[in-house]
Amino acid sequence: MEPTASPTSPPGSARPGDAPPGAAAWARGLVKTYGQGETAVRALDGVDVDFRSAELTAIMGPSGSGKSTLMHCLAGLDAPTSGSVVIGGTEVSRLSQRRLTALRRTRIGFVFQSYNLVPTLTAAENITLPLDIARVPVDRAWFEEVVSAVGLGDRLHHRPSELSGGQQQRVACARALVSRPSVVFADEPTGNLDSRSSAEVLGFLRRSVDELGQTVVMVTHDPRAASYAHRVLFLTDGRITADLSAPTRRDILDALGQAEED
Numbered sequence: 001m002e003p004t005a006s007p008t009s010p011p012g013s014a015r016p017g018d019a020p021p022g023a024a025a026w027a028r029g030l031v032k033t034y035g036q037g038e039t040a041v042r043a044l045d046g047v048d049v050d051f052r053s054a055e056l057t058a059i060m061g062p063s064g065s066g067k068s069t070l071m072h073c074l075a076g077l078d079a080p081t082s083g084s085v086v087i088g089g090t091e092v093s094r095l096s097q098r099r100l101t102a103l104r105r106t107r108i109g110f111v112f113q114s115y116n117l118v119p120t121l122t123a124a125e126n127i128t129l130p131l132d133i134a135r136v137p138v139d140r141a142w143f144e145e146v147v148s149a150v151g152l153g154d155r156l157h158h159r160p161s162e163l164s165g166g167q168q169q170r171v172a173c174a175r176a177l178v179s180r181p182s183v184v185f186a187d188e189p190t191g192n193l194d195s196r197s198s199a200e201v202l203g204f205l206r207r208s209v210d211e212l213g214q215t216v217v218m219v220t221h222d223p224r225a226a227s228y229a230h231r232v233l234f235l236t237d238g239r240i241t242a243d244l245s246a247p248t249r250r251d252i253l254d255a256l257g258q259a260e261e262d
């Protein structure tokens with residue numbers, strides 16, 4: 001397992017000035033406890049992790065191991081009980097609610113299992129919606145590049161109900177990328193898709209990293225989806241227990257089997 005903590009960051013603190021080389025986001029000492037007393041659940045048990053720029057990282061682990069909690073704490077959707085997160089040079093845990101909302105709109109991209117598109121808007125309008133809400137001008141050249149990479153050129157004026165699930169998820173991916181965020185977080189992005197549509201969405205996420213330099217962190221249960229990643233992290237009981245570089249599907253299945261035996 002690779003060391004993920006930077007030697008310059010004291011335990012439990014991630015400071016923008018301590019950026020590990022090449023990291024787009026990182027976290028130190030992340031703990032998340034739900035509830036109190038005897039019924040308390042320690043969903044994250046001291047996670048130190050770096051996400052290198054222009055890498056696709058998959059997070060895997062058994063149900064209840066803390067994957068969603070980790071992603072929500074990283075993306076500022078939930079506050080950790082202790083520890084800190086830095087994204088694109090900003091310490092997320094120190095932001096006021098207003099600044100956090102602005103950061104989520106412009107510096108972080110989200111892709112959810114359920115697409116979350118607005119049904120009354122066209123694909124193009126959905127893609128630019130986060131920037132329109134934040135009153136940030138759309139970089140048209142970048143918009144064209146993203147739309148062309150995602151392969152939606154002739155579907156831009158369709159509404160979500162006129163698109164297949166795979167096409168809707170590719171619209172959601174384009175929406176996540178259009179603000180050039182520091183990190184795109186994808187939570188089970190292919191959970192609702194058949195294998196062909198999954199391959200299209202995963203192929204796009206991987207190309208967004210290799211060709212457009214995006215940083216992507218994806219939670220998935222599917223070893224085939226994880227095999228598109230440059231790196232796969234495994235969580236067990238709120239801790240990172242394995243960190244694989246460019247694993248094959250076989251390597252991932254072996255690591256999952258190992259996790260079940262532990």
Ligand SMILES: Nc1ncnc2c1ncn2[C@@H]1O[C@H](COP(=O)(O)OP(=O)(O)OP(=O)(O)O)[C@@H](O)[C@H]1O
Pocket residue numbers: 034035041042043061062063064065066067068069070
């Ligand atoms: N809002 C909450 N209140 C109480 N406990 C919670 C809450 N959210 C998560 N948990 C608990 O925290 C632990 C980690 O949950 P989490 O959803 O992060 O796991 P996961 O790995 O994403 O699971 P899955 O693969 O089933 O989605 C679990 O024991 C879960 O029951």
